[in-house]
Amino acid sequence: MSVQGPQQVLELAKVSRTFGEGATAVAALRDVDLTIDAGEFVAVMGPSGSGKSSLLALAGGLDRPTSGGVFVESTPLAGLGLNDLARLRRRAVGYVFQDFNLVPTLTAAENVALPLELDGTAWKRARRRALDALRQVGIPELADRFMDQMSGGQQQRVAIARAVVGQRRLILADEPTGALDSTTGQGVMEVLRARADAGAAVMLVTHEARHAAWADRVVFLRDGRIVDQAAAMHDPAMLLAQAGL
Amino acid sequence: MSIRHSLLALLQDQPRYGYQLRVEFENRTGATWPLNIGQVYTTLDRLERDGLVTKEGDDGDGHVVYSITGAGKAEVKNWFAAPVERNNPPRNELAIKLALAVTLPGVDVQAIIQAQRAASMRALQDYTKARRDTTASQRSADTAWLLVLDSLIFQTEAEVRWLDLCEARMVQQAQSAGPGQARKTSNGVTEDAAPLNADSRR
Numbered sequence: 222m223s224v225q226g227p228q229q230v231l232e233l234a235k236v237s238r239t240f241g242e243g244a245t246a247v248a249a250l251r252d253v254d255l256t257i258d259a260g261e262f263v264a265v266m267g268p269s270g271s272g273k274s275s276l277l278a279l280a281g282g283l284d285r286p287t288s289g290g291v292f293v294e295s296t297p298l299a300g301l302g303l304n305d306l307a308r309l310r311r312r313a314v315g316y317v318f319q320d321f322n323l324v325p326t327l328t329a330a331e332n333v334a335l336p337l338e339l340d341g342t343a344w345k346r347a348r349r350r351a352l353d354a355l356r357q358v359g360i361p362e363l364a365d366r367f368m369d370q371m372s373g374g375q376q377q378r379v380a381i382a383r384a385v386v387g388q389r390r391l392i393l394a395d396e397p398t399g400a401l402d403s404t405t406g407q408g409v410m411e412v413l414r415a416r417a418d419a420g421a422a423v424m425l426v427t428h429e430a431r432h433a434a435w436a437d438r439v440v441f442l443r444d445g446r447i448v449d450q451a452a453a454m455h456d457p458a459m460l461l462a463q464a465g466l
Numbered sequence: 467m468s469i470r471h472s473l474l475a476l477l478q479d480q481p482r483y484g485y486q487l488r489v490e491f492e493n494r495t496g497a498t499w500p501l502n503i504g505q506v507y508t509t510l511d512r513l514e515r516d517g518l519v520t521k522e523g524d525d526g527d528g529h530v531v532y533s534i535t536g537a538g539k540a541e542v543k544n545w546f547a548a549p550v551e552r553n554n555p556p557r558n559e560l561a562i563k564l565a566l567a568v569t570l571p572g573v574d575v576q577a578i579i580q581a582q583r584a585a586s587m588r589a590l591q592d593y594t595k596a597r598r599d600t601t602a603s604q605r606s607a608d609t610a611w612l613l614v615l616d617s618l619i620f621q622t623e624a625e626v627r628w629l630d631l632c633e634a635r636m637v638q639q640a641q642s643a644g645p646g647q648a649r650k651t652s653n654g655v656t657e658d659a660a661p662l663n664a665d666s667r668r
Binding site: 266268414430431433434435436437439441448449450451452453 | 580581583584585586587588590591592593594595598619622623626627630633634
């Protein structure tokens with residue numbers, strides 16, 4: 222049984238994931254320990270094939286570990302059947318992908334309300350919550366627009382609104398700025414940062430140092446292992462002095 | 467960094483005495499480069515010797531006020547017009563350190579790269595936070611400080627990207643050299659190199 226603090230939203234305990242068997246087996250993750258608290262923004266960096274996306278998939282219950290445990294808000298995912306897992310994903314976990322994954326025939330508000338409606342929330346209530354989520358990401362005025370009437374940056378904000386709608390406190394973002402120009406990408410980071418500051422636990426997978434720099438903690442993955450972590454000191458004056466400037 | 471030209475540029479704005487120059491310089495650059503007052507006076511002496519500034523006399527409170535000469539204004543104009551010479555001691559030290567590390571036996575280059583990357587990443591996190599806080603305060607006086615911060619952010623990001631490239635190149639080399647000849651790299655690089663290619667990015 223894992224010991225968890227009250228604020229812990231995600232815990233990965235000695236998680237390993239191996240693809241294939243025997244001589245062709247590839248260990249995507251090896252004995253990874255990682256926790257993310259409420260209000261904490263963690264970035265995961267590493268070269269291609271280091272296990273970043275595998276880590277994200279396991280954290281959100283999209284994949285199951287070969288060994289080790291994954292806990293979301295103290296619930297061990299290993300103990301859940303497929304239906305319960307899907308319900309937990311809809312209620313507790315929000316995903317943001319590089320290519321947005323929005324439904325083009327739905328409006329922004331309908332896209333955001335979708336996971337709530339799938340979970341049985343009444344239409345009116347779901348829409349009210351969707352509008353609230355769109356307000357949180359700074360685009361309440363775009364609620365009734367369709368995807369082809371929005372820019373890439375606006376669509377990614379809709380995707381983030383969908384990730385945080387309802388009571389979901391874990392946001393998992395996989396290269397969310399990959400399809401955006403750098404200014405728009407920065408806007409997406411601002412929104413993720415604001416969600417963390419408002420109490421969500423955020424895990425961002427990225428290969429861009431300037432985006433990872435928005436996080437409280439940067440985790441470096443290499444060959445499926447966490448090799449290092451960097452936490453901001455939040456003391457720029459000291460840092461400038463150290464840099465010899 | 468040219469203290470000489472910075473002080474001249476500030477004197478072009480208006481005549482000032484030594485302490486005022488120091489305060490003005492630090493205000494405009496976000497106190498990124500603290501100036502030693504002794505440095506300021508030494509520099510003023512040299513500028514006067516070279517005919518770029520002149521002493522205007524006492525301001526009444528015992529401060530010696532300096533003003534810029536015509537030659538000084540021409541010097542400032544040239545300074546702004548000319549590109550800055552490329553020399554960056556901290557970056558060069560890192561490049562030299564890595565260049566030596568890869569050529570010496572028994573040095574764990576990957577560990578050096580990772581230690582530097584973590585340190586650079588911490589710096590980048592702090593600069594980014596400072597930028598965020600400064601932007602949030604929305605004071606017009608912060609524009610100069612934001613420019614300096616942006617510069618530091620870009621430099622640090624470039625350093626991290628360069629370290630990523632160094633590492634990728636080392637992994638490539640270790641793979642092509644084969645396990646028997648990978649003496650120059652750490653065991654970690656050689657052993658762990660295979661999965662980098664085996665598991666393509668998802």
